[in-house]
Amino acid sequence: MLEEGQLYSPVEEHDDGTVTVHLAPNHPGVADAAYLARRAQIARLALTWRPGEPVPVVDYTDAEHEVWRAVCRELTAKHRRLAHSAYLEAWAAVDLPTDRVPQLAEVSERVGARTGFTFDPAPGLVPLRQFYGALADRTFHSTQYLRHPSQPLYTPEPDLVHEVIGHGVSLAAPPIAELHRLTGEAARRLHDEDALRFLAKVFWFTCEFGVIAEGGELRCYGAGLLSSYGEIEEFRRADVRPLDLLEMGTADYDITHFQPVLYRADSLAHLMDVVGGFFATMDDETPARLRGARAAP
Template sequence: MEQQAPTTAIPPGTGDPNDIYANPPDATELELEAGHPGLGDEVYVERRRALFAICREARLRNEPPPIIDYNDEEQRIWREVTPRLDELHHRYASSIYLKAKRDLRISEDRIPQLRTLSQQLQGISGMHLVPAEGPIPYRTFYTYIADRGFPVTQFIRHGSKPEFTPEPDMIHDCLGHVPPLVNHDYAALLTQIGRAAVAVPTGDKVLALKRLSWFSIEFGLIEEAGETKVFGAGILSSIGEIPNSLSSNVERRPFVTDEVIETDYDPSRMQDLLFVIPSFAFLRNEVENLVRRFGVPITT
């Protein structure tokens, strides 16, 4: 089944100088940041440029994620990292996440094709995956989310440091972000965050939504049968953050929205403060209340 194109047209440009639609970069402009493990590896850089071009074109054409013929080195990295994460997931991850990963049949043996995952999601929760060449501008990203599309990368980290990536890659996206998208409450609250992020003016409200997302979508914890479990993508895709998040290194507080949106975070270091939700239904309710307060209508 072909993935349906988003029903909302993505804006051609917002006036933001960083907006890829206003200033589309050439594929050869891909630059790895200072300190990236792939810097100096021409084979890796060329591969990244090729994937950048393929994914960017598919995204701008509103096409589903392209089928990628992953090479042996990419498959090796996937096989090295995912069993280690999987073991940690079975000990620490939310049961909702574990069931979703099983239902989506995300394998430790082979890199999944995002097109297949997208088709599965569409049948379960009405979400779909949007091919992303890398990080995309804030409002563009949330325009896709508002239209029930989650932007996902299709490149993998460098093989010299398989446990580390300085940027979101497909291990982060596939093993962190994709599984919770099967949950209807999660899909609804995420979509609502997207609609609000697109609607509110730049400033305090955008900052509040970023903090809300950080402490839930990326670094959220959930209470399950008297135990605290992990559901945030930033934790679930990190061999270090999973045990850290439930250790004595971290202060864990009940998720109180007014407190969360006033709390700053630092993405450059291990986290030492996290918030715990009682359920996705609770979080959905909190998001909807906040969005209403921001003057954005709730759509179901």
Template structure:
């Protein structure tokens, strides 16, 4: 979870050490006290986590298993039509249980065997430098909660469906995992907040919302697109533009709504070359950073 994606429900700890999650009035879980307590327990477990320890096990409810079962089945069906080949390679390498929400720890162990990437739990907001920087160590900081049952087809927050189906599948693929690591190494190499902010914007329009052209057909590559049933039905209606750092740097993006503008690579190799070229040449005093 990174900063832009956590506007909805910040985690706070009071003077007595009690952890709670603050839900805004338009959050689907705003009036659900049980859900809020559950979210607080999950956040508390993540706050107590220390690197090197096993990822905390979460007791998911039967209702949460049912959200996973329904949404993951619908996504799997949509992926056959809409996902790019590299995503599908990761998907084949990292099968998920269909009947229950997997534990983040078991996903982490499976991904580690494939590419060396691991997951660690994030209670809530992670600063950009920390979130992206940990990718250099092949570590992805992820949430462990799942969206509220009243709004199962789209989550403005990065929940387990997004983290596992989106980023977990990416990180099971060696070519994508290497790109994630390069993001982390670049963030560690740079020093200014502005440069890291630019990387975050480019990450958003590529790793989260990127498209790839395959055999004349536009396919989804980004983790946010591929973990949202609603987005997978709408992305063809977006204003689709060629990959362009300058355009991404100035393009407004929406966190809680479908994206009106998306960027498409001519192929997955183009996607890789574009990101490698940008990340390996970016400097703190690059003109686009200073702009």
């Protein structure tokens, strides 16, 4: 099984202050020296940033703005057909620019005005406890780099498109923001690493790849689907199952392919009752209790 953390390219900080971003061999930018340097430059901004300071401003290039424009242009129509209404309402409310890359501080200001969530810069992968725990404080750790311009509709790793169009806009929807906050509170209660991984898997199948019934159709609310040009068109062809906390918390998944199994909430209220209730009450013993309940005659 490939884990979610493997989505990120390792960032190495050297003694002389320089930074190297190690892209996977199949990454579109792995042989592009200019792109590698750009990734290192943006990663260094996050590495030198300290909490309480203004979020670093990235002077995005024309090529990066064009990537953002292309993604927004292609995803907007797909969202109207396939995204849950809570997401569409949040998108209209935050009114992020579609003709240029928004600054992370700008996203914080617009999303924070609705739900209090703000965005801290991250050079790449953030440790599970730090990432999930910060959600309790309504803080989301976000990258600031964009995918390689040769493939604006594809990325093998989370980038600013995923963080903002996927998670950022969703966090302007009060129910989804609350689901993230409850995730953070649960993570802070956990001491057992297996329990934390169980939580992370439930988060993956809901906040990242969750689908929901609305108006007689299946729509998506998961950030991974909302930010993916290809997968958003395919999720209705997946093996869509009812919400099942034990299955979600123990399932293997492969990050390199479209998710073949998804879990459906019957409504937003159902999502908050089942998944929100799970995060609100989870402790280190919850996975064992769920297994025991399933095994009971």
